[in-house]
Amino acid sequence: MVFNSIQFTLFFIIVYILYLFLNHRWQNRMLLVASCIFYSAWDWRFLFLIFVSLTTDYLCSLKIHASDNEKRRKFFLVLSILINLSILGVFKYFNFFVSSLKVFLGCFGLNIHPIVLQIALPIGISFYTLKTMSYTIDVYTRKIEPTRSYLDYFLFVIFFPLLLSGPIMRAEDLLPQIASPRKLRLDWFYEGCYLIFWGLFQKIFIADNLAKIVDFVFNAPAPYNGVQVLLTLYAFAFQIYCDFAGYSNIARGLGRCMGFDIIINFNLPYFATNPQEFWKRWHISLSTWLHDYLYTPIAFSKRSWGNWGVVFALMATFILCGLWHGAAWTFVIWGAYQGMLLVIHRFLKPLFELISSPKSIMNRRIRFIIKVIFFFHLACLGWLIFRAHSVGQSLEMLQALVFNFKFSKESFGVILNIIALICILLIVQVFQFIKKDQLFIFKQNWMIRAAFYYVIFYLILIFGVANGREFVYFRF
Amino acid sequence: MEGNLFIFDFKKLPKAFITFLLLLLLTETISSIVIEKLPSRNCLQRILSMIAKDKINADILVLGDSFALTAFYNKGKVFSSSDKLMSSIVSLATNADVTMAGQYFVLKRYLEKNRPPKMVFLISTPFLWDFTLGKLSDNYFFSFFTNRQEIRDVLFKTKDIYFLIRLLYYKFLPSAQYSLYLAEFRAKSETTRSRMLEYMKDSILMKIGLQPERSLQEKLSEIDRPHPLVVMARASEMIRPFGGEPFAAQTSISKEIKPQEEEKPLGVPNARFLSEIEFREMSKIKHFGIYYFDKICKMLREKGVKLYYVDASATYSLFKEQGGYFISGKNFVKTLQKKTEQFLYLEDFAPLYFSDEYFYDRNHLNSLGARHYLHIFNKSLKNLVKVQKN
């Protein structure tokens, strides 16, 4: 069940009522059962898979911790990672690998007819795999001690608000919250409700409506119109942001109602002025995971290469990041593009710093806005390859952007449509950015809030897309 | 044992939330009044409001889904017949989204307000029998659930809590229905949108008395173009359009239509009669459809009305998709007859495979196909009237 469905609403109401009346131990047990039910609503057979993955890591971690023998510790670490990656590899990447191999061999005139696995992608597999691997690695590096409570660990992995598409929380952040009793506060409840409400708005009103514009263009065949492509990219940039950030907000809100502190996953990413800042604001839990467990080890092992080591590590990390998003070349190329932006930025940064900052506040602000707009367009270019069905389609669209940039009557309609959908978001986010507080609206006086809730509620009710599309990120 | 600490601060009353709720209450009260005054947004509502307002008293009724809409596009067309008894045919066809329950409720309301017709024809397609509550659009299926008894009836039959929740949602938040108007508007093609707006404008003007009401005959005989509230299947549903217009202008009302040549049906390809289980799995027919069909039969039986089950015609692509339904055409009917009250089966139509050029898309006739279908229908009707006389 997706968050924006009647089923989930009923589910959460029941879970929450039970939660309020149970004591800590029973709360955890109930949440565990509820999370299993939540996951089974998608496909109960994959419950077995998640069980295998987390049990492996639980046991391996205990073994690692119990031993001081370096070889033995490494053995269990490698075992755990291998099992997790194999599960991920088979279910997510097998067909991609096989079809790419077929194309590759085909270039040499070799024809193979490999078996194609007819298996569905288990929901959330990319997320929970990263979660469990981070746990094992942290135990190995002696950053944390493994938990003795199997049930606590089970809940840590399968906790339903985070199950489908994150945020990817670390054991050191979430396990203590599971292990110790949580205080329920009314103001946290209100905050949680606000976050859920705002997240639903982002998802049901903004993302799902933008999706119609985006899908229309991407499902159509070539040739494309450059203006149409550009507008579609703008629409997609906000669609994917609202879809994912909306989901993360709902997850945070759900957690808040229950007394959990779920980390912020998005921090106004399109206000970034360079790729480095972007990745500190976009999908924060993923980028920190990549930084800690991929980039740092790779960069460190290649430190003798100096700057080239950094380049290598960045490219490798972001290509894998792309691959993580999906089993297709478009995602890999997107990852490489992001990596390349970071590399270029790293080497241009000292040059930028030579340019002096303007004196007046007005000029500084203008400079800032220009940087934001410029980087936003770089991000949109990335979204082009990310969203395209194939590399071929993205090339055709690029061609249209450059050679077929013509305004038409329909363009104005689309522009108005997009602006109507995102104007409230933009206004709210400008305030959030200036005040550096994502709960800015929530802290205003009651009249402003009442009016805000009223407008948002009716926008969702009348213009929201029902029978919601599934969140963009959970088929990952 | 430590309980949960819910620290309630009475000083911090949720003023914003309470204000919001009050505004909500006010808006919804206004909306519930406004919605009632709004014109019909789809063909189902239109038919229901027509039934509620006018005495129709037709001799022959046609029930069915959008296929029947395309086939009987001349609503209220007077078929040529020397018999004065059979002087009026009215189509109450809506669309498959209303399911067999919808056909039942429309007919029920009709019979509450009008004298029973002589005959009722149900044009059956596989879609009419397919019922999955979760897939139905709120736009149609909830349009007629204003009657508590009807709601209870469907609720007990389906035992579906989500149905109840959706019903309550539209009942307590009438503003949600604005989104249904939007959905209807979006579903129309560009050309029909302007006509829909025109239609709604006219309806509002009529309601407030600035324009004279149309007569029943005028309402029924919209022959020139398809009614703007009729939605054809959307191109996005990957139906191959075979060409031709969905409806055609019919120059004269009462002339019998004759196609250019006598078209023979393509015949029944490899018909085999399936076992009941096989067949039901293949054709997605659910008990729900059979239950309401049975109610239709019983209701008509009580009123002494003859019910005729008529097959819709199909294209090969539809046949391939809904094979089970078509292959066991006669068998399905036999199965039905075992389960429901007696009804009559018009074998002339069973089953008809027209060539693709008669179709607008895979399951709707174009103007040529409609003429052809009606030609066959007319012939059958004449025979029936003759038989009845004798």
Place this chain on the structure above:
Amino acid sequence: MISGRLKKVILKVLKLNSFDLYDETLAYQVPGWDSLSHVIILAAIEKEYGIHFRVAEVLRLRNLGDLQILINSKITNNNQG
């Protein structure tokens, strides 16, 4: 307590004239110390002290205090071995 020697290395790599470094200081609180220069700084520290870090040890570092402790333990090991 961050040693003067360590401070010198860090400030040199980051091209800073002066900046106060304490045990609780997090890496990214230091201007210019980001994930990209992190590895460069660690490599410079290795060179300066003639020690060798392992990946697992590096991943465990939370703040400068941890780093200093790690360096001290490496020096002690070197002296002993």
